[in-house]
Amino acid sequence: MSGILKSSIARKVVMALSGLFLVLFLLQHFLINFTSVFSATTFNEVSHFMGSNFFVQFLLQPILILGVIIHFVLGFVLEYNNRKARVKKYVRFNGSANSTWMSRNMIWTGLVVLAFLVLHFYDFWFPEIIHKYIQVHPEDPTRYYGETVAKFTDPVRTLLYVISFIFLSLHLLHGFSSSFQSVGWHEKFYKGMRGATVAFSILIPLGFIFIAVYHYFNQV
Amino acid sequence: MNLTLKIWRQKDANAKGGIVTYQLGGVEPDMSFLEMLDVLNQDLIDKGEEPVVFDHDCREGICGTCSLQINGEPHGPDRLITTCQLHMRMFKDGDTIVIEPFRAKAFPVIKDLIVDRSSFERIQQAGGYVSVNTSGNTQDANAILVPKDKADTAFDAATCIGCGACVAACKNASAMLFTSAKVSQLALLPQGEVEADRRVLAMVEQMDKEGFGNCTNTGACEIECPKGISLENIARMNREYLRASTK
Numbered sequence: 001m002s003g004i005l006k007s008s009i010a011r012k013v014v015m016a017l018s019g020l021f022l023v024l025f026l027l028q029h030f031l032i033n034f035t036s037v038f039s040a041t042t043f044n045e046v047s048h049f050m051g052s053n054f055f056v057q058f059l060l061q062p063i064l065i066l067g068v069i070i071h072f073v074l075g076f077v078l079e080y081n082n083r084k085a086r087v088k089k090y091v092r093f094n095g096s097a098n099s100t101w102m103s104r105n106m107i108w109t110g111l112v113v114l115a116f117l118v119l120h121f122y123d124f125w126f127p128e129i130i131h132k133y134i135q136v137h138p139e140d141p142t143r144y145y146g147e148t149v150a151k152f153t154d155p156v157r158t159l160l161y162v163i164s165f166i167f168l169s170l171h172l173l174h175g176f177s178s179s180f181q182s183v184g185w186h187e188k189f190y191k192g193m194r195g196a197t198v199a200f201s202i203l204i205p206l207g208f209i210f211i212a213v214y215h216y217f218n219q220v
Numbered sequence: 221m222n223l224t225l226k227i228w229r230q231k232d233a234n235a236k237g238g239i240v241t242y243q244l245g246g247v248e249p250d251m252s253f254l255e256m257l258d259v260l261n262q263d264l265i266d267k268g269e270e271p272v273v274f275d276h277d278c279r280e281g282i283c284g285t286c287s288l289q290i291n292g293e294p295h296g297p298d299r300l301i302t303t304c305q306l307h308m309r310m311f312k313d314g315d316t317i318v319i320e321p322f323r324a325k326a327f328p329v330i331k332d333l334i335v336d337r338s339s340f341e342r343i344q345q346a347g348g349y350v351s352v353n354t355s356g357n358t359q360d361a362n363a364i365l366v367p368k369d370k371a372d373t374a375f376d377a378a379t380c381i382g383c384g385a386c387v388a389a390c391k392n393a394s395a396m397l398f399t400s401a402k403v404s405q406l407a408l409l410p411q412g413e414v415e416a417d418r419r420v421l422a423m424v425e426q427m428d429k430e431g432f433g434n435c436t437n438t439g440a441c442e443i444e445c446p447k448g449i450s451l452e453n454i455a456r457m458n459r460e461y462l463r464a465s466t467k
Contacts (some may be wrong), residue, residue: 007424008394009435053433078434082392085325085433091228091239094292095391098443102392106436135324178437184459187452 008081011074016179018071023176023200025064030204033211040145047144051128072114079107102174109171116164123151152215161212165205172201221247221308224316225260228274230329236328238359239318249309253296254279254286256308273332279304281446284381286331289320294385294444302446308360322388326395326430337384340398340428344382346426347419348402350411361411370408377404379447386441386449391434397441399427400457401449407460417464424461 032050036043050056095104102109127147131137150159177197180190222245230237244260251259254276261271262264277285290296296301296306311317319333327335352358366374386397403420406412412419437452442451 006428007461007465008396008428008432009424009458010465012434012436013458049429080438082394082433082436085431086323087325088229088323088329089325090292090320091226091288092289092292092320095438095440097293097297098389098440099391099438103436103438168426173291174437181437181451181455182435182458184457184462187450187455190455 011078012182013184014070015074015078016182017068019175021067021181022071023172026204027200030207032206036145036148037211037214043148044142044144047148048139048141051132051144052139067116072110075107075110078115100174102170103178106171106174109167110163112167112172116160116168119157119160119164123157149215149219152212155216155218158212158216159190162209165212166210168208169201169205172205175196176201207213221245221249221313221315223247223256226316226318226319227333229272229332230321231331231442233328233330247308249307251305252279253290253306253308254304255287257259258376262289272421273334275334276304282381283303285306286381287322287335287337289318289322289382289388291293291318293437294322294388295383300445300448301398302381302385304410304412305446322384324384324393324432325391327384327387335384335454337382339396339432340382340395341429343395343399343423343426344402347415347422348406349415350406351415356432364410366409372407374408377401377408377449377453380405380445380449381447383446385446389440389444390433391440392436392437392440394435394441395427395430395432396435396454396457397445397449397451399423400453403457403460416460417467420457420460424457 032043032046097197154159177190177194180193180197185193225242225244226239227242228237229240242260242264244256244263245427247256247259254274257272257274264271274285275285279286281302281304284302286295288303289293290306295301295303296310296458298306298310313454321327321333321335322337323331324335326339327337329335380398380401383400384398387393387395390397403423407416411426437451437454439451442449
């Protein structure tokens with residue numbers, strides 16, 4: 001048991017489990033955001049609950065941040081080790097003959113998602129933390145909808161969000177189904193899940209794109 | 221057929237090496253790829269130059285000795301074959317063919333196109349065996365019944381010839397397909413159960429020690445494997461490893 005975390009398989013399992021955890025988070029984030037399209041009141045209520053509930057703020061949120069950090073740090077470690085495993089590169093390497101672009105470029109799509117997270121934290125998370133815990137404003141359960149949609153009056157920001165969600169989709173198209181292989185699922189279950197993971201990987205980012213574009217055009 | 225061959229030449233393990241271009245005429249479509257290299261080497265010998273060094277043995281797709289990265293793919297553009305089974309009819313007159321050794325830190329180049337694949341042997345030696353009593357009281361193998369589906373899956377895994385195409389094809393130079401095939405062929409059979417935990421832990425540890433990369437499930441290994449070894453073996457090894465590690 002002591003040496004398990006040093007092994008390549010154990011690191012891949014941790015990578016897969018943290019990825020699956022982030023997929024679950026992505027789904028709940030999408031469901032909450034989607035309420036903003038049809039009901040400002042519902043969005044405010046759910047956002048206020050998430051932003052003020054002790055369990056969410058001080059237990060789930062730190063676990064989520066830990067999950068994000070583990071996934072990205074381990075991603076960089078694995079990439080570094082993988083590059084070391086082939087010091088001398090091929091003059092010609094025909095990767096497209098035997099694997100998908102998404103599977104070969106997880107580090108790049110992941111880096112775009114990481115850059116997006118920086119922008120997303122700058123837009124929402126840091127202002128929220130400052131508002132609640134540093135400036136300690138009185139609670140206003142109606143502020144969330146207005147603060148959120150205001151960000152999407154800027155066409156450049158909206159475009160950056162759209163591009164980021166496309167890269168998120170590319171990342172998920174390989175990562176989601178691949179994580180089941182990493183944790184050792186039987187092929188029959190893994191292949192059965194393939195269609196569902198592809199649908200999720202396309203539909204959820206597409207939904208996020210729809211929300212961003214909807215709020216942009218709603219305010220033009 | 222007239223071909224332009226761009227071949228990796230490297231004097232020895234410590235030399236820098238580089239691509240050398242050769243023009244070769246008179247290649248027949250029915251020649252195997254290795255026969256084409258034989259023709260090139262005869263030309264080079266006739267000119268007083270050193271022939272290209274490459275690995276080969278049975279030339280029947282059985283031994284796993286031949287290697288070669290051909291136009292960016294191990295064993296060339298065809299599927300479910302080794303380089304010795306690749307025929308020149310897969311190429312066109314006037315083609316340029318890039319021929320390189322399999323590349324991985326764990327497969328150092330010895331000379332030209334030959335690499336040292338003894339890292340595979342060390343993985344196998346770490347645990348890829350079953351202990352059998354040979355004192356004269358050896359049990360009849362047929363006395364232990366094996367379900368047909370298990371026997372077939374174990375046999376499929378056992379068809380791995382250890383050529384290293386999986387490592388060569390993988391963008392991470394991972395040896396997970398090879399190692400998992402060797403783990404699976406024994407883990408699936410009752411004869412392999414006794415040492416199952418020790419086996420998977422030792423073989424994975426040795427695989428990591430050799431400097432192979434991490435599997436990122438691209439599936440390139442399965443596509444390029446001349447014996448069609450399935451990715452399911454990797455999932456099975458992951459299960460075996462997790463089970464053994466947490467005991």
